[in-house]
Amino acid sequence: MxxxxxxxxxxxxxxxxxxxxxxxxxxxxxxxxxxxxxxxxxxxxxxxxxxxxxxxxxxxxxxxxxxxxxxxxxxxxxxxxxxxxxxxxxxxxxxxxxxxxxxxxxxxxxxxxxxxxxxxxxxxxxxxxxxxxxxxxxxxxxxxxxxxxxxxxxxxxxxxxxxxxxxxxxxxxxxxxxxxxxxxxxxxxxxxxxxxxxxxxxxxxKFEQIMENTAVKISIVAAMFGIVYSSILSFVSVYAENIGLVSVSGYFFVVYAIFMLMARPFAGKWFDRYGANKIVYPCIVLFAIGMIVLGMAQSEWMFLLSAALIGLGYGSMFPCLQTIAIQKAAPQRRGLATATFLSIFDIGIGFGSYIVGIIGDAIGLNTFYSLSSIYILIGIVFYYYLHGKMIGKETIVTKKEKYNTGA
Known part of the structure; x- marks a missing residue:
């Protein structure tokens, strides 16, 4: 065919x-x-x-x-x-x-x-x-x-x-x-x-006409991490100028993308084979380590190493969270689930950009980047209670559905 x-x-x-x-x-x-x-x-x-x-x-x-x-x-x-x-x-x-x-x-x-x-x-x-x-x-x-x-x-x-x-x-x-x-x-x-x-x-x-309820919880998790990611999108170039690394600032996103794209095929296969938790938890930890390295960066290699770690961590985690949002929705509402996910995520980016600017003025971007790793690790708790603990239950239901349908 x-x-x-x-x-x-x-x-x-x-x-x-x-x-x-x-x-x-x-x-x-x-x-x-x-x-x-x-x-x-x-x-x-x-x-x-x-x-x-x-x-x-x-x-x-x-x-x-x-x-x-x-x-x-x-x-x-x-x-x-x-x-x-x-x-x-x-x-x-x-x-x-x-x-x-x-x-x-x-x-x-x-x-x-x-x-x-x-x-x-x-x-x-x-x-x-x-x-x-x-x-x-x-x-x-x-x-x-x-x-x-x-x-x-x-x-x-x-x-x-x-x-x-x-x-x-x-x-x-x-x-x-x-x-x-x-x-x-x-x-x-x-x-x-x-x-x-x-x-x-x-x-x-009705609220359901503009938002997909099943995607809201995981979207909130994505928005939480989006607050930190906004600090990279909006201020990593400013930070590079502050620490005298303007010459390599443009390569941050190149390195980020290279490692993100290298990891994505494996992350997708592992997501399908082992489930979301086996991918999301390690990615959160990698994201946190990358932010620590970024906050400590005083040389070109450390600056670009942080980009690689963040690309592996956040770059692999984000599509997993988006996939969760889509999978939880009914087939005819997957488009709305995508819109819900991106809209709530964008709130995190927008809110974060302003808050990070205020905090950066007060304590410096290097301190913010280092301390943000603690916030990221706390995100593990939010992910667990909003979605992670349900993985086992969903797996049991899926197996029952496959058995009943003869799949």
């Missing part, structure tokens, strides 16, 4: 468009805090707020975007979001104050939140149902690749090429996102899907 194709023209277009959306996101995520501190005389807390404002508006707009897609269609909302995203990128070139930058970041977050909500929905429609899990795995690689390339180019731009080049590149990336995604052909909505939406609208608003 022939497999239905994954890499169709539409899938490739949405893959590339999503790559440039996240490319712009990560590109500015690591460079704007430096820009705010170095060029606009802001504090670390202000730099954190620049990240927080972006993520908060993205989180707020997501459920609204979902409802708007039902009313006006995916194509209209996707094109609108890309135009907002592009418009915000243009405004960076004319912003020369902290206040103005915060306004632009809020607008950019709205465009990003709408666009990423739309892309996730569109790609789920494009993929054949028989290969949707496999296709979503390939689709997520667009975000992983952007996480490597974006920070590297962003730090090169802010440190070597100048602010004008920095914001011009952001504009180019945003333009490429609309160039590749804006001319897609959209398939008509399946009739059964339309009927289901009409039935839901008749029932009135």
């Amino acid at each position: 022939n497999k239905e194709p994954l890499w169709t023209k539409g899938f490739i277009q949405i893959w590339i468009s999503n790559f440039f959306l996240f490319m712009t996101f990560y590109f500015l995520l690591v460079s704007l805090p430096i820009y705010a501190i170095r060029e606009l005389n802001g504090k670390q807390s202000t730099a954190g707020l620049i990240v927080t404002v972006f993520i908060i508006t993205a989180i707020i707009i997501r459920p609204i975007a979902g409802n708007l897609m039902q009313k006006f269609g995916k194509k209209a909302i996707f094109i609108t979001s890309l135009l907002i995203f592009l418009l915000a990128a243009i405004f960076y070139l004319f912003t020369d104050s902290i206040e103005g930058l915060l306004v632009v970041r809020a607008l950019h977050g709205i465009g990003f939140g709408m666009a990423t909500t739309a892309t996730g929905t569109i790609v789920a429609d494009i993929l054949p149902s028989s290969r949707r899990g496999e296709g979503m795995g390939y689709y997520s690689m667009s975000m992983n690749l952007a996480m490597v390339v974006g920070p590297f180019i962003g730090l090169q731009a802010i440190n070597s090429w100048g602010n004008t080049t920095l914001f011009t590149l952001a504009l180019i990336f945003a333009f490429l996102a609309i160039l590749t995604g804006g001319f897609m052909k959209f398939e008509p909505v399946v009739e059964t899907e339309t009927v289901e939406k009409e039935n839901n609208s008749k029932k009135g608003f």
